[in-house]
Amino acid sequence: MPRLSLETSSAPDGLQPHFFEGNIREPRLVAQLLTAVHLLVGSRFHTPPNTVARAIALADPVVTSGGGMLRFEGFSSCCSTYLRVDLLPAAYEGTTVGKGTTNVDFNAPMRAALARVNDDTGLQLAVGHDTVKLRSAGTEVVERKVALPMRWLRGMVEVQSYQACMRPCFSATSVEVQRLLRTLPKAGTSRTPLWIARGARGLVGSTRPSEGAVRLTGASRLRVLEPLLPRAQALHVHADPMQQASTWLLDFGAVRASLVISSETWRGFSGEGQALASLMRAAVGGGAVLARVRAALHWQSAIDPEALAAELDTDAASVLGALRILGASGLVGFDVGAQCYFHRVLPFDLSAMEDMHPRLADARRLLDAGAVAVVSPLPFEASVVSGGTVHRVREVDGELHCTCPWFARHQGQRGPCKHVLAASAARAATH
Numbered sequence: 001m002p003r004l005s006l007e008t009s010s011a012p013d014g015l016q017p018h019f020f021e022g023n024i025r026e027p028r029l030v031a032q033l034l035t036a037v038h039l040l041v042g043s044r045f046h047t048p049p050n051t052v053a054r055a056i057a058l059a060d061p062v063v064t065s066g067g068g069m070l071r072f073e074g075f076s077s078c079c080s081t082y083l084r085v086d087l088l089p090a091a092y093e094g095t096t097v098g099k100g101t102t103n104v105d106f107n108a109p110m111r112a113a114l115a116r117v118n119d120d121t122g123l124q125l126a127v128g129h130d131t132v133k134l135r136s137a138g139t140e141v142v143e144r145k146v147a148l149p150m151r152w153l154r155g156m157v158e159v160q161s162y163q164a165c166m167r168p169c170f171s172a173t174s175v176e177v178q179r180l181l182r183t184l185p186k187a188g189t190s191r192t193p194l195w196i197a198r199g200a201r202g203l204v205g206s207t208r209p210s211e212g213a214v215r216l217t218g219a220s221r222l223r224v225l226e227p228l229l230p231r232a233q234a235l236h237v238h239a240d241p242m243q244q245a246s247t248w249l250l251d252f253g254a255v256r257a258s259l260v261i262s263s264e265t266w267r268g269f270s271g272e273g274q275a276l277a278s279l280m281r282a283a284v285g286g287g288a289v290l291a292r293v294r295a296a297l298h299w300q301s302a303i304d305p306e307a308l309a310a311e312l313d314t315d316a317a318s319v320l321g322a323l324r325i326l327g328a329s330g331l332v333g334f335d336v337g338a339q340c341y342f343h344r345v346l347p348f349d350l351s352a353m354e355d356m357h358p359r360l361a362d363a364r365r366l367l368d369a370g371a372v373a374v375v376s377p378l379p380f381e382a383s384v385v386s387g388g389t390v391h392r393v394r395e396v397d398g399e400l401h402c403t404c405p406w407f408a409r410h411q412g413q414r415g416p417c418k419h420v421l422a423a424s425a426a427r428a429a430t431h
Contacts, residue, residue: 022094027123067301079268363421
């Protein structure tokens with residue numbers, strides 16, 4: 001019986017070359033899902049006018065195996081859309097199920113091989129740390145791991161920061177979603193937001209916000225899911241309270257596909273700043289619990305804060321705070337379907353995380369220059385001297401507000417400004 005095989009090259013010194021190896025129980029479905037990841041990472045939903053000539057399609061999904069789960073994830077070239085495919089233990093029969101993360105090159109030959117997969121031919125996957133081989137119907141494709149751009153790392157940590165704040169909005173059948181897609185604009189250039197909600201006759205779209213509705217622009221991004229709908233059991237939609245991002249999760253039973261969409265096509269996740277506050281807390285120490293939580297991670301597919309708190313003899317709130325910091329550091333992701341964090345180590349140089357965020361670096365410079373002065377500890381208020389101007393950072397309803405133009409323009413929707421970051425660090429240092 002012919003099979004599709006994805007495997008690494010031989011490892012030196014007789015070491016196990018694979019961290020995952022197994023037979024897929026629904027070959028055609030998984031092949032379609034992996035094709036969807038390939039298509040997404042080769043897509044661009046927004047191209048700034050000054051970058052048309054150098055637009056590059058990046059097609060190297062990240063693959064993680066740990067805790068019995070196998071995950072494939074990647075971004076569109078503009079970083080405004082993210083897709084992750086989760087294979088639960090019931091989705092495969094594994095001979096090697098270890099732990100590891102890599103990024104594999106999903107190019108045109110691999111897509112062609114996946115297109116030939118059906119339930120009769122079967123599908124076998126073996127994933128390792130470096131080289132991958134694709135064999136199907138007598139055709140063999142060998143691909144090597146390549147370096148991924150740092151903006152993918154920024155995007156990865158921002159996506160999980162948004163997802164950790166998301167709450168369920170509504171669910172729908174695959175038929176209802178197909179009907180909705182037929183009513184949405186086919187062009188993805190419109191900046192007019194639509195609000196998708198559950199109505200008396202299924203899902204409806206409106207140009208006016210309503211309770212329980214989810215904000216959507218660039219409706220063509222949802223069409224990534226269209227070929228997958230006939231086999232989906234249900235769609236579950238989640239969104240963050242500020243409607244800055246949403247997750248459209250297709251449930252196939254033993255397999256899930258999560259499409260995460262930014263509020264605008266021109267807003268790539270790599271340019272957001274939701275993770276900056278957590279990164280700053282990590283930079284100033286992150287609390288005594290952080291190191292203990294990090295040491296307790298061992299590639300769990302679902303991290304239970306209550307159980308981990310009991311194991312570490314601390315409280316669940318401190319564990320959740322540590323997990324937010326670790327998520328911003330690329331060491332855990334968030335699974336909206338399971339509503340929990342999972343451990344993984346992204347295949348990037350994580351030590352460069354702080355250096356690649358200009359606002360974070362600027363905040364560090366303000367602190368080093370002694371530009372932050374705490375005016376009042378409760379309610380918190382600080383003055384920050386920046387560029388010859390004194391900005392005021394004040395606590396309002398539990399959130400820090402700033403008098404700078406950045407905050408006036410974005411109102412905290414794109415993460416904290418450098419002044420809030422610096423003031424937060426000064427506040428943490430006083431506790």
